[in-house]
Amino acid sequence: MPLLHVCTSAAANLKLLAPSASRAPSTPPRRQFSRSVRCEVAVADKRFATVKNGSDELEICRVLNGMWQTSGGWGRIDRDDAVDAMLRYADAGLSTFDMADHYGPAEDLYGIFINRVRRERPPEYLEKVRGLTKWVPPPVKMTSAYVRNNIDISRKRMDVATLDMLQFHWWDYSNDGYLDALKHLTDLKLEGKIKTVALTNFDTERLQIILENEIPVVSNQVQHSIVDMRPQQKMAELCQLTGVKLITYGTVMGGLLSEKFLDTNLSIPFAAPPLNTPSLQKYKRMVDAWGGWSLFQTLLRTLKTVAVKHGVSIPTVAVRYILDQPSVAGSMVGVRLGLSEHIQDCNAIFSLTLDEEDVNSIREITKKGKDLMRIIGDCGDEYRRA
Helix, strand or coil: CCEEEEEEECHHHHHHCCCCCCCCCCCCCCCCCCCCEEEEEECCCCCEEEEEECCEEEEEECEEEECHHHHCCCCCCCHHHHHHHHHHHHHCCCCEEECCCCCCCHHHHHHHHHHHHHHHCCHHHHCCCEEEEEECCCCCCCCHHHHHHHHHHHHHHHCCCCEEEEEECCCCCCCCHHHHHHHHHHHHHHCCCEEEEEEECCCHHHHHHHHHCCCCEEEEEEECCCCCCHHHCHHHHHHHHHCCEEEEECCCHHHCCCHHHCCCCCCCCCCCCCCCCHHHHHHHHHHHHHCCHHHHHHHHHHHHHHHHHHCCCHHHHHHHHHHCCCCEEEEEEECCCCCCCCHHHHHHHHHCCCCHHHHHHHHHHHCCCCCHHHHCCCCCHHHCCC
């Protein structure tokens, strides 16, 4: 089976980067980098990628269905309509769902959905379905019992014996309990309760510390779009050295990167669609920090030219551009289950190839934007600023 991309690196290569903070006192010294880290992004079908660290691996669809939109703020979600929509996405080959413990009923919806898959679809169909979830605990003492109890809640809600992927978030880097939590999660992986351990919204420095502690994370989920290219600065270098992959969210900026907002003026009442969802409001702030609405309109017009050339939509171009970036295994597209669908646009991503002219035209605009690394900081710093 031919590989789309293979990255192999001895973990000792981390020493090429700037020195990280010293290991936490509670962490016993370990033999550093005793094994190499290998990540493979496969395969013959461009639809899938395999993230891998050592013997831990998981195949995912490269366009993931993001379920933040089930948490409220995007319209009322009807349970049965939502599960029906999840089946339609999976039937169309979009079979990886991303959720979190705090995304309202997301894990419960997945549990209902996966049971319908077991009853109504053949076994080989079930083998392609993936449920990725996140655990976002308060920065309290991370005991084995505390971690285990919380992971068991997600397993019960999702109605699975083993979580396909547990992506871990930590709010406060001054509290080094994140290392304890990740070691307990690794223990649960060895027990078969988690298939792969991953991160979400960690910065480069902390990712390096985690890898130095020989915690086998396979990916880091971060905000990444044509506007927000921060992951391609410090984070991508570390990922290329170690094989850890990126799963991206905010890639269509809550819908701002779409025809809906092309040639609109937000400064004039009723001259543009309302910013009436949490994601639209969040990513509008990113636009403001990056360069403002006028520059963003120039970007949209450029993306529209590329989209028309290929017979696709602006969001399709936006996602393809990020999937083509180094170390990106998959990108999220939010799903408003039972309210709206983007199955056709999502499937068009897999057959789209951006040529040199396309890429250069996009880069001509993005280089006019401000450096968000200087303004906001590294990946995830937007959640930790005072």
